[in-house]
Amino acid sequence: MTKELEIEFKNMLTKEEYTRLLKDFAAFHNGPVTQHNHYFDTDNFQLKAQRSALRIRNKSGLFECTLKTPAPVGHYEITDKLTKEQARRMLELKTFEAAEVSDALQKMDVSIAELKTIGTLTTHRVEFNYLEGLLVIDHSEYNGQEDFELEFEVADAETGQERFFHFLQQQVIPERPANKKIARFMDSASVH
Numbered sequence: 001m002t003k004e005l006e007i008e009f010k011n012m013l014t015k016e017e018y019t020r021l022l023k024d025f026a027a028f029h030n031g032p033v034t035q036h037n038h039y040f041d042t043d044n045f046q047l048k049a050q051r052s053a054l055r056i057r058n059k060s061g062l063f064e065c066t067l068k069t070p071a072p073v074g075h076y077e078i079t080d081k082l083t084k085e086q087a088r089r090m091l092e093l094k095t096f097e098a099a100e101v102s103d104a105l106q107k108m109d110v111s112i113a114e115l116k117t118i119g120t121l122t123t124h125r126v127e128f129n130y131l132e133g134l135l136v137i138d139h140s141e142y143n144g145q146e147d148f149e150l151e152f153e154v155a156d157a158e159t160g161q162e163r164f165f166h167f168l169q170q171q172v173i174p175e176r177p178a179n180k181k182i183a184r185f186m187d188s189a190s191v192h
Contacts, residue, residue, distance in 0.1 A: 004076070004077055005071055005073075005074055005075075005076055005077075006068075006074050006075055006076075006077050006153060007073055007074035007153065007154050007155070007156075007157050007160060008074065008151050008152060008153045008154070009151070009152045009154070009160060009161055009164040009165075010149060010150070010151050010152075010177075010178035010180075011149070011150045011164075011168060011173065011175060011176055011177075011178055012147065012148065012149055012150075012176040012177070012178045013137075013148040013149060013150055013173065013176075014148065015148055017148070017171075017173050018137065018139060018148035021137050021150070021171070022126060022137060025126075025128070025130075025135075025137075028128040028130065028135075029126045029127070029128050031126065032124035032125055032126050032139065033059065033060060033124070033125055033126075034059075034122060034123070034124050034125075035057055035058065035059035035060075035122070035123050035125060036057070036058045036059075036120055036121075036122050037055045037056075037057050037120065037121045037122075037123065037181070038055060038056045038057075038058075038091055038117060038119075038120050039053065039054065039055050039117070039118045039119060039120070039121065039182060039185060039186075040054045040055065040056075040115045040116065040117055040118060041054065041115070041116065041118055042110065042111070042114040042115060042116065043114065043116060046108075046109075046110045046114075047108075047110060048186060050069070050070075050108060050110075051069075051070045052067065052068060052069045052070070052108065053067070053068045053180070053182040054066070054067050054068075054101070054105075054115070055182070056082065056087050056090060056091060058087065061084070062081075063081070063082040063083065063084060063086070063087035064079050064080065064081050064082055065079065065080045065082055065087075065090065065098035065101050066078065066079045066101070067079075067101045067104050067105065068182075069104070069108075073157050074157070078100050078101055078104050079100075079101075080097075080098035080099060080100050080101050082097065082098065086098075091117060093115065093116070093117065096112045096115070118185075118186070118189060119142070119143065119185065119189055120142070121140055121141070121142040121181055121182075121185045122140065122141045122142065123138050123139070123140045123141075123181070124138070124139040124140075124141075125137070125138050125139075126138075131152075131163045131167065132154070132159075132163070133152050133153055133154040133155075133160055133163065133164075134151075134152070134153040134154075135150070135151075135152055135167075136149075136150070136151035136152070136153065137149075137150055138150075138151065138181075140181060140184075142184075142185045142188055143185070143188040143189055144188075145188050147184065149178050149181075150168075150173070152164040152167070
C-alpha cells in the first residue's frame with residue numbers, strides 16, 4: 001500500500017497538438033503504453049459526492065486498486081497492488097481484496113457491498129521526466145468518445161504551475177482547463 005500526495009496540472013489538447021508533442025519529444029519516450037481504468041461507485045454516487053474516485057488499473061498486466069480523495073492541494077492516492085486474480089474477483093464484485101483502500105472507504109462511510117462497476121476508460125499514455133516533473137501525454141477512449149490531454153505531475157505546486165504554463169506558451173498551446181479523467185468519464189456515462 002502506498003499513500004501519496006499527487007499535485008498535477010492538466011490541459012486539454014487537440015489531436016494535432018497531441019500528435020506534434022509525441023513527435024517533437026520522441027527522443028524522450030518509447031511510444032504510448034496502454035492502460036485500462038475500471039471505475040467503481042455506488043448507485044447513488046457516494047464517492048463522486050465526496051469528490052473521490054475508485055479504480056482498478058491494468059497496466060501491462062500489472063494491477064492496482066487506487067482511491068483518490070481531495071487534499072488541500074491536489075489529491076491523495078491510496079493504492080494497493082493486486083494480482084490478476086484479485087483484480088478479476090473485484091471486477092466481478094465477488095470480493096474486495098484491497099485492504100488499505102477498504103479501510104479508507106470505511107472511514108468515508110462507503111459500503112463496499114454497495115460498490116458497482118461503472119465502466120472502463122482506456123488511456124494510451126506517454127510519460128517522461130521533464131522540467132523537474134513528470135510530463136504525461138494522454139489519448140483516452142471511453143463511451144464512444146476520445147480526448148487528448150497534457151498533464152504535469154510535480155512535487156511543488158507553485159514552481160510546477162509556472163513551469164507548466166511556460167511550457168504551454170513555448171509549445172503555442174492555448175490554456176484549456178481539463179477536468180479529471182473520472183469526471184469526463186462520468187459526464188459521458190450520464191449522457192448514455
